[in-house]
Amino acid sequence: MTSDTGAPAGYPRNLPRPPAAERVRPLIRDLSTENIAELAVRAREIGDVIPLWYGEGDLVTPAFIRDAAKAAFDAGQTFYVPDMRGAPALTQALAAYQTRLHGRPIARERSTVTPGGMQALALALQLVLDPGRNVVYLEPQWPNIANLIHLSGGEGRAVPLAFRDGDWRLDMDAVIAACDARTTAIVFSTPANPTGWTASREDLAALLAFGRERGIWIVSDEVYNRLYWDGPSAPSILEIAEDEDLVLSINSFSKAWAMTGWRVGWLVHPLSVAPQLAAMTQYMNSGIAATIQAGATVAIEQGEELVATMRERCREGVDLAYAALSQVPDVRLPTKPRGGMYVFFSLASEPDSAIACRRILEEAHVGLAPGWFFGAPARPYLRMCVARDPVQLESALDRMVAALRS
Amino acid sequence: MTSDTGAPAGYPRNLPRPPAAERVRPLIRDLSTENIAELAVRAREIGDVIPLWYGEGDLVTPAFIRDAAKAAFDAGQTFYVPDMRGAPALTQALAAYQTRLHGRPIARERSTVTPGGMQALALALQLVLDPGRNVVYLEPQWPNIANLIHLSGGEGRAVPLAFRDGDWRLDMDAVIAACDARTTAIVFSTPANPTGWTASREDLAALLAFGRERGIWIVSDEVYNRLYWDGPSAPSILEIAEDEDLVLSINSFSKAWAMTGWRVGWLVHPLSVAPQLAAMTQYMNSGIAATIQAGATVAIEQGEELVATMRERCREGVDLAYAALSQVPDVRLPTKPRGGMYVFFSLASEPDSAIACRRILEEAHVGLAPGWFFGAPARPYLRMCVARDPVQLESALDRMVAALRS
Numbered sequence: 084m085t086s087d088t089g090a091p092a093g094y095p096r097n098l099p100r101p102p103a104a105e106r107v108r109p110l111i112r113d114l115s116t117e118n119i120a121e122l123a124v125r126a127r128e129i130g131d132v133i134p135l136w137y138g139e140g141d142l143v144t145p146a147f148i149r150d151a152a153k154a155a156f157d158a159g160q161t162f163y164v165p166d167m168r169g170a171p172a173l174t175q176a177l178a179a180y181q182t183r184l185h186g187r188p189i190a191r192e193r194s195t196v197t198p199g200g201m202q203a204l205a206l207a208l209q210l211v212l213d214p215g216r217n218v219v220y221l222e223p224q225w226p227n228i229a230n231l232i233h234l235s236g237g238e239g240r241a242v243p244l245a246f247r248d249g250d251w252r253l254d255m256d257a258v259i260a261a262c263d264a265r266t267t268a269i270v271f272s273t274p275a276n277p278t279g280w281t282a283s284r285e286d287l288a289a290l291l292a293f294g295r296e297r298g299i300w301i302v303s304d305e306v307y308n309r310l311y312w313d314g315p316s317a318p319s320i321l322e323i324a325e326d327e328d329l330v331l332s333i334n335s336f337s338k339a340w341a342m343t344g345w346r347v348g349w350l351v352h353p354l355s356v357a358p359q360l361a362a363m364t365q366y367m368n369s370g371i372a373a374t375i376q377a378g379a380t381v382a383i384e385q386g387e388e389l390v391a392t393m394r395e396r397c398r399e400g401v402d403l404a405y406a407a408l409s410q411v412p413d414v415r416l417p418t419k420p421r422g423g424m425y426v427f428f429s430l431a432s433e434p435d436s437a438i439a440c441r442r443i444l445e446e447a448h449v450g451l452a453p454g455w456f457f458g459a460p461a462r463p464y465l466r467m468c469v470a471r472d473p474v475q476l477e478s479a480l481d482r483m484v485a486a487l488r489s
Numbered sequence: 490m491t492s493d494t495g496a497p498a499g500y501p502r503n504l505p506r507p508p509a510a511e512r513v514r515p516l517i518r519d520l521s522t523e524n525i526a527e528l529a530v531r532a533r534e535i536g537d538v539i540p541l542w543y544g545e546g547d548l549v550t551p552a553f554i555r556d557a558a559k560a561a562f563d564a565g566q567t568f569y570v571p572d573m574r575g576a577p578a579l580t581q582a583l584a585a586y587q588t589r590l591h592g593r594p595i596a597r598e599r600s601t602v603t604p605g606g607m608q609a610l611a612l613a614l615q616l617v618l619d620p621g622r623n624v625v626y627l628e629p630q631w632p633n634i635a636n637l638i639h640l641s642g643g644e645g646r647a648v649p650l651a652f653r654d655g656d657w658r659l660d661m662d663a664v665i666a667a668c669d670a671r672t673t674a675i676v677f678s679t680p681a682n683p684t685g686w687t688a689s690r691e692d693l694a695a696l697l698a699f700g701r702e703r704g705i706w707i708v709s710d711e712v713y714n715r716l717y718w719d720g721p722s723a724p725s726i727l728e729i730a731e732d733e734d735l736v737l738s739i740n741s742f743s744k745a746w747a748m749t750g751w752r753v754g755w756l757v758h759p760l761s762v763a764p765q766l767a768a769m770t771q772y773m774n775s776g777i778a779a780t781i782q783a784g785a786t787v788a789i790e791q792g793e794e795l796v797a798t799m800r801e802r803c804r805e806g807v808d809l810a811y812a813a814l815s816q817v818p819d820v821r822l823p824t825k826p827r828g829g830m831y832v833f834f835s836l837a838s839e840p841d842s843a844i845a846c847r848r849i850l851e852e853a854h855v856g857l858a859p860g861w862f863f864g865a866p867a868r869p870y871l872r873m874c875v876a877r878d879p880v881q882l883e884s885a886l887d888r889m890v891a892a893l894r895s
Contacts, residue, residue, distance in 0.1 A: 102733045102759065102761040103733050103734070103735055103758075103759030103761050103762055104759070104761035104762050104764075104765070106617070106704060106706070106735055107616050107617055107762055107765055108615075108616065108617060108618070108619050109619075110619070111615070111616060111765050111768075111769070112765070114765060114768040114769070114772075115764065115768055116764075116767050116768050116771050117771075118771075137569065139568060139569055143565035143567050143568075144565075144567035149562040149563075149567070152562060152780070153559045153562055153563075156555040156558060156559055157555075157559075159549035159550075160750065161549050161550035161555070161747070161748060161749070161750045161751065162545060162549075162749055162750040163543065163545055163749045163750050164750065198604040198608075198752065198774050198777075199774055199775050199776075201771075201772065201773065201774055201775040202604075202773060202774050202775075205772065205773050205774075209514075209517070209640070210513050210514065210517060211512070211513055211514060212514070213514050213515075213516070214620050214642065227771065227772055227775075230768070230771075230772045231772045231773075234615070234768075234769065234772050234773075236620065236642075298512060300512070327508045327509050328509070329509055329512055341567070342567060343567070343568055343569045344566060344567045344568040344569055344570065344778055344779050344780075345567065345778050345780075346604065346774065346775070346776065346777060346778045352509075353508065353509030353510070355508040355509050355510035356509055356510050356513055358510075358521065358522075359510065359513055359517050359518070359520060361522050362517075362520040362521055362522050362636070362640075363517070363520070363640065365522050365523075365524075365607075365633065365636075366520075366607065366611065366633055366636045366637045366640050367607065367608060367611050367640075368604050368605055368607060368608050368611075368752065368774075369605050369607040369608075369633075369752070370605075370752065371604075371752060372750055372751050372752045372778075372781060373750050374558070374750075374751075375778060375781070
């Protein structure tokens with residue numbers, strides 16, 4: 084909308100120049116945040132809303148991790164960390180951890196620590212994606228991936244997971260059909276946010292084989308890989324990839340170690356691109372605070388009990404949600420997920436998730452994330468984070484059941 | 490260098506696929522880190538080297554700032570900060586601080602907090618620079634700027650500062666001549682790293698007027714603006730820019746608040762691009778740790794004494810260096826800088842800074858940064874960081890004077 088002076092409505096008429104927003108990159112101009120801002124405003128008005136819309140648990144990071152960061156502050160660790168790709172203690176801990184977890188040696192130099200898993204993804208695309216090329220990604224998918232592809236100058240090509248027999252499944256034929264000579268990478272999350280779909284070892288092998296054949300990078304977001312109930316980790320691309328395969332694995336301390344607010348993650352990459360990651364790290368962020376890395380190091384080294392607690396919390400949360408919501412005829416539940424921190428369901432009576440979310444907010448005072456954030460196939464769905472205190476979760480589910488039955 | 494199999498030398502011959510490094514973006518392949526790694530290896534062999542090569546002071550961040558971060562850990566602030574562009578307490582403190590310092594209202598929404606000043610620069614270029622366009626920058630300049638322009642897909646065009654009457658000066662005609670229809674931005678640091686050149690109010694006005702006329706963004710790296718001896722701040726582009734001018738100012742807690750290892754900085758931008766910065770923040774880093782922001786907030790609110798200490802340390806360091814080095818006939822000293830944390834000098838007898846640095850390392854056991862990092866006009870120069878304990882600095886200077894006189 085523009086005023087009769089040609090300036091955007093609401094912009095002062097006496098300003099001689101157009102606003103700066105008209106001089107930013109065309110690519111950036113329409114980029115928007117995906118969030119529940121409008122719903123959150125309404126939630127504050129309502130007052131007693133139980134917020135299950137964010138991808139975040141409710142546990143404060145345990146004291147042993149916070150204490151390590153505090154001790155680093157006390158020790159005066161307030162200087163640059165010379166190895167910008169990660170303090171030696173942390174990258175060594177990551178190497179030992181990943182080697183143990185995935186049953187395959189993963190050298191220290193293959194992990195680059197980043198200010199959050201999000202930046203690990205951004206560096207992954209910056210490493211491989213030339214503007215104008217395309218990236219295939221599986222949908223439903225957390226919206227940051229599509230937005231990052233766009234921000235990186237790439238064309239995002241969404242390939243829906245197939246929904247068959249109540250279950251989300253990889254449609255490898257659709258992935259292959261979406262790729263062409265300009266495809267740089269295939270990106271997915273496993274266990275997936277929001278569906279909980281988890282790539283099987285066979286799915287990963289098929290993706291890797293196809294990537295090898297075509298020279299396409301496989302970018303696997305494995306931020307939820309420890310929140311999985313059928314083993315110590317969900318199947319990981321790192322279990323089957325050779326050191327120099329075109330594979331990038333994204334991870335983060337946020338979910339499994341209750342460290343969302345620490346902003347620290349890591350990227351696993353081929354050894355041969357370590358110099359490029361060193362340079363990109365220098366010119367993008369110049370490293371991570373030593374104090375934050377001190378916390379991350381003890382999280383990796385001493386955090387297995389915490390990870391088990393987080394995993395049980397999610398598993399129990401899924402069970403509680405399925406037990407409660409299966410009582411409601413209007414609720415459509417996919418097969419129960421085996422990992423992740425979400426329940427992703429729809430209402431038979433309401434195909435528009437924006438309306439359904441609003442209704443549940445108003446009637447049950449529970450905050451859910453609308454499926455349209457996650458792409459076209461997710462439009463009818465609602466995402467509920469279950470990594471919460473079971474008592475609070477039961478209370479939210481009681482309210483939802485009461486509201487949805489009425 | 491390639492072996493006879495076509496694989497890079499040293500790469501195992503039995504690997505069936507080419508290494509991943511051959512499949513990264515061409516733009517990235519030759520990107521390298523600029524550092525003193527080789528010199529640092531030699532320094533460790535020597536053993537008693539005084540390291541003045543990094544742009545970092547030697548003061549641990551004061552306790553009142555560390556205590557604020559520790560208190561935030563104790564208070565359980567380990568969750569996402571809802572406003573990813575900065576916690577309200579910090580952006581409010583930045584608004585009050587900048588409004589006071591620059592004598593012009595700078596709204597809270599115009600500052601975006603970033604994981605370090607480096608990322609503030611990266612976001613600035615990501616906001617405005619389309620691949621294939623060019624960016625003019627003043628030289629000598631810290632190497633991250635030219636490397637970031639390249640990494641961002643732009644063509645960097647170095648414009649030398651003029652060296653006249655022993656002084657570095659802006660050559661506005663050269664800046665104008667370097668710009669064309671594809672120029673997106675003019676980037677500089679003031680006080681400059683490494684020269685200490687400080688843009689006058691008139692320099693900034695000329696740059697801003699030219700930017701307005703041509704629709705070119707002015708990107709002013711003001712990370713050293715408090716380390717200036719002729720007033721509370723070096724002249725800042727924020728003193729003269731209107732809210733919607735095409736102006737981006739980079740800043741950081743690293744230098745003036747002794748917080749290099751905290752990795753927190755900020756970007757001041759036109760109000761109208763706040764939504765773009767919000768989106769870019771979400772997709773590039775998803776915000777800064779609450780604990781780190783708690784430290785940054787008290788640094789801004791209660792850090793003026795610290796800033797004064799840092800400034801005096803730099804000023805005294807410059808004086809000590811000039812007093813000592815002016816005794817050495819071989820040393821060429823420009824006019825004494827009025828800001829920054831560096832002394833930037835050359836040797837009449839040695840135009841190659843790599844050789845001069847190595848000689849000073851071997852003979853004086855003092856580590857300096859070679860000028861070739863900073864562009865062609867800086868090739869003969871040596872950069873010495875003087876933001877150090879004066880006793881240590883005097884010791885380094887004594888050694889240098891002895892070595893350079895012999």
